[in-house]
Amino acid sequence: MAKNINVKVAKQGLKVTQASDIAQDKLHLKADAVIVGSGAGGAIAAFELARAGKKVIVLEAGPYIPSEKFSEMLAVAMGTLYQDHGGQSNMNGDIAILQGACVGGSTVVNAALCFRTPDYYLKLWGKQFGLTNLNMAAMTPYFEKVERNLNIKTVGSSETSPGALLIGPGMKKLGFPEGRARRNIKDCALTGSCFSGCASDRKQSMLVTYLPWAVAHGAIIYADTRVTQVLAEGNKASGVLAEVIDPATGKKKADVRIDAPIVVLAAGPIQTPLLLQKSKLANSSGQVGKNFACHPTLSVTAEFPFEVNDFHGATHSLYMDKHTLPEKGGYLLLNAIQEPVEASFQAEPGTGKPYVAYMSGYKNTIRLISLIHDKNVGEVRWENGQKQIHYTVDNDDFEAMKKGLITTARILFAAGARKLYLPSSNKAEIESAAQVESVIGALKNEPARYKYTSFHPQGTCRMGRDAKTTVVNPYGETHDVKNLYVADASLLPTSIGYNPSETVYALASYISDRIVKAHA
Incomplete structure (x- = not known):
């Protein structure tokens, strides 16, 4: 455990409320902050806000699969740990767009590869999008922090x-x-099974780092819980509506309402814009879902x-x-x-x-x-009751x-x-x-001739200073709705040419600090 994380966690497993634990058909909860998604951005936000003393609820649409149940077989992992059972793709069907859909998100199934955001892109974002706050001097402490916490070596x-x-x-x-x-x-077991989940817990995914640390500070995690709408009163976020889905049957088990003055969206660059579109929020710019890139x-x-x-x-x-x-x-x-x-x-x-x-x-x-x-030429849309990823x-x-x-x-x-x-x-x-x-x-x-794979969707809730051309301000808050934040790869103003995981870790840490200061 990183030296600056002063909490005690269980030796194995994680305390998670699952569909099987819920008996009632309606839940009405209250929290200081509700976080949608438990991956790279959501887990870090959960820990940082819980450590600051806030009552935090994390909602994850995917199941909780403890590491001792990982088969380390990709064919099995696709069906249990990935979005759409590994079948998520663009509309042409020639790019497999792989995302984790489980507690811990894509950090559970990625290759653990980490790069600091190159200064080239930080300068580009400052010049083109007004993100002068995200310069290398400001971001270096955050890179160093997550590298310590996650044993990036x-x-x-x-x-x-x-x-x-x-x-x-x-x-x-x-x-x-x-x-x-x-x-x-940490002490790699050399099994070569990163994409199937690390059964030995050597990969420092959110499942074995920030989520347990968040729970140790009082955060509550709900798995099998799909958020359907972000709530707002006036121009301020006020909570979310969700459904608990029984993973065995696919049927709704309970309706959930969570009242919270802080809402953090970290469901990923496909699910986050879809949720905003369904909620009809934060899109005065018309940019929600646009500017999609994916590093084919x-x-x-x-x-x-x-x-x-x-x-x-x-x-x-x-x-x-x-x-x-x-x-x-x-x-x-x-x-x-x-x-x-x-x-x-x-x-x-x-x-x-x-x-x-x-x-x-x-x-x-x-x-x-x-x-x-790649250029940010794609778009994620919710049309005719279904997800559509328009990208070639x-x-x-x-x-x-x-x-x-x-x-x-x-x-x-x-x-x-x-x-x-x-x-x-x-x-x-x-x-x-x-x-x-x-x-x-x-x-x-x-189209459809080459077998592309993408692990890096990004860019659908672009961050920038101009509310007319971007969705989120330089500090992670949506331009249109106060106290509604985004903390995942949706934020990236441009494709960055490298695996974006450490960029997301650092940005989520940065944004969490801004949230804590704004809501002290």
Whole structure:
């Protein structure tokens, strides 16, 4: 436990009220603050406000799955820990947009990779959106704080995965810098199962850090509880309405009303704008749900003439960010362990014998991811009673992806690969380094052709000083409704080109301090 967290927590498990614990069909509760969502932003806000002496209630739409029930099998985790059972996607269906839907949110199922927000973006936000308060001098104490609390440290040599040990020399051979990943992990068990939940509690997710600390300070957590409306009186937030849903039947078990003078939305960059749209609040700018970005990624799978067995070690061990800034290329490369279920759909080897042969050679493969800094061209809407994510990779961003794929392919061949599989719905292989430029250069930006994955939705409740063009002010409060705050990746004014988890941790800490000071 971090040195500055002076609380006692249970050795195992977390005190959570679940649907199975509720007998009555109506609940009317009162609190000083109600927080919607229990992930990166919500958990930190819950702890900071509870530590300040406020009565805090946290509402999580997903279930509470204790770590001892994690199977560390992705196929199982998708059905129990992910939004829409892992099926959430854009309207075209070609980008899997993965989010956690459980107590602890996406921090339970992410790869634990952490980057401080580059000064480039803080300066950009100051210039374009008036966020001069979020300069590096002001934010550094918050980065340092969450790094202490979450044990964010550089991957050690003993944690480096077998695939990374091949990719590193490939990068060096071509003159690319090898970045060592930083993760919120304590004494990693090296199982390579980050995306399925960490059964050993080594990953310092909200499930084993800020949420237990918040509960130790009196916060109350309700799982299986879906918020349906934010309440406001005049121009001030006054609470929320919610429904307790029995996860076994999918049926409503109870109606919930919580009266609270402070409401913090931290349900994520898709659910937070949808909730504001349903509530018809905080949208005088017309920007709620707009400016969606998601860092689309494509994984190139490399086959080697020997067994690599790249299924243990740090999920991410290294990265290459020489070309990450938009004017330098706009892509980030990350190595990643590939679990068998992921391997089975990342490439298109065919069916029958070709597919069996491909999966039989899985132990000989590794992957390298190209993640792009995309423009905020998407929109999240609540239409016809359903969620809609309108987003396609635009042509300029696809050119950035092609540059990333070319670099990826060159590195993998330099590392000793004998064949590459591109993540296309049509079979696409590269047999030699000489083919890289021609094969990837010929790729066209065609909807539904490529197997994109996104772990980083962001930007749908843009933060800024101008109430006409943004949703949330520089201190996390919505322009239109007082005491209604947002503390998740919805805030990000632009895509940041790096995994946004530490950015959210720091912003949530910053905003929580502002809330405490404003409501002392």
